[in-house]
Amino acid sequence: MIEMKDVWKTYSNNVKAINGINIKIKKGEFVYVVGPSGAGKSTFIRLMYREEKATKGEIIIDKTSLSTIKEKHIPLLRRKIGVVFQDFKLLTSLSVYENVAFALEVIEEAPDMIKRKVMDVLDIVQLKNKARFLPSELSGGEQQRVAIARAIVNQPDVLIADEPTGNLDPDTAWGIMDILDDINHRGTTVIMATHNKDIVNTIKKRVVAIEGGRVVRDEIRGTYGYEA
Ligand SMILES: Nc1ncnc2c1ncn2[C@@H]1O[C@H](COP(=O)(O)OP(=O)(O)OP(=O)(O)O)[C@@H](O)[C@H]1O
Numbered sequence: 545m546i547e548m549k550d551v552w553k554t555y556s557n558n559v560k561a562i563n564g565i566n567i568k569i570k571k572g573e574f575v576y577v578v579g580p581s582g583a584g585k586s587t588f589i590r591l592m593y594r595e596e597k598a599t600k601g602e603i604i605i606d607k608t609s610l611s612t613i614k615e616k617h618i619p620l621l622r623r624k625i626g627v628v629f630q631d632f633k634l635l636t637s638l639s640v641y642e643n644v645a646f647a648l649e650v651i652e653e654a655p656d657m658i659k660r661k662v663m664d665v666l667d668i669v670q671l672k673n674k675a676r677f678l679p680s681e682l683s684g685g686e687q688q689r690v691a692i693a694r695a696i697v698n699q700p701d702v703l704i705a706d707e708p709t710g711n712l713d714p715d716t717a718w719g720i721m722d723i724l725d726d727i728n729h730r731g732t733t734v735i736m737a738t739h740n741k742d743i744v745n746t747i748k749k750r751v752v753a754i755e756g757g758r759v760v761r762d763e764i765r766g767t768y769g770y771e772a
Pocket residue numbers: 555556557559560561579580581582583584585586587588
């Protein structure tokens with residue numbers, strides 16, 4: 545359902561971040577993206593949700609080609625893809641509930657559906673009891689769980705996470721992994737860029753290693769393969 549065919553990305557400053565990637569990711573897979581700092585992992589991920597446009601090659605998400613997609617159809621594409629970042633990116637003046645509901649309000653979901661969907665995803669991330677809290681009143685792990693709830697409330701086909709455990713202590717990071725695993729088991733494809741060696745080596749999944757903007761390793765149940 546996600547395919548890259550000979551994809552290249554050169555930034556405007558002439559940095560060649562992605563240099564000829566070919567990959568297929570099937571519906572329902574869980575994929576770790578690993579590699580040294582500056583290898584191109586974030587660029588690879590940003591290309592998938594069209595935050596960046598490929599310089600060359602074709603990216604197909606669920607039959608939609610990102611090279612020919614019209615600007616007006618990009619919001620529709622983004623509804624198929626939930627994104628989670630290392631630094632959470634929550635709206636600080638809104639409550640947990642409002643942060644998650646916001647994603648549905650912008651697509652003009654009916655108010656009674658908003659309430660049901662928000663409470664359902666807050667249940668999945670185990671934060672129903674903190675729906676009225678502000679982000680500043682939550683721990684880092686709880687804030688990341690709100691960000692995950694926001695990313696999945698539209699029931700996207702794909703959840704992309706760029707270093708979702710990067711700002712969290714080890715115990716909290718494992719809790720986030722439980723939730724991502726649970727979301728994957730419910731049918732969502734999960735693609736996660738990470739530097740967390742312990743997690744990759746313990747919760748075995750497909751591992752795609754990127755170095756110098758190329759896929760240098762792609763293993764079904766792989767290992768991290770670098771020193772932490
Ligand atoms: N917006 C940008 N403009 C110009 N160059 C960029 C931009 N974003 C990234 N780069 C460059 O592209 C290359 C790949 O960066 P990218 O962020 O994709 O790597 P990464 O593997 O995610 O690194 P890290 O593990 O440190 O997050 C690097 O040389 C980086 O400096």
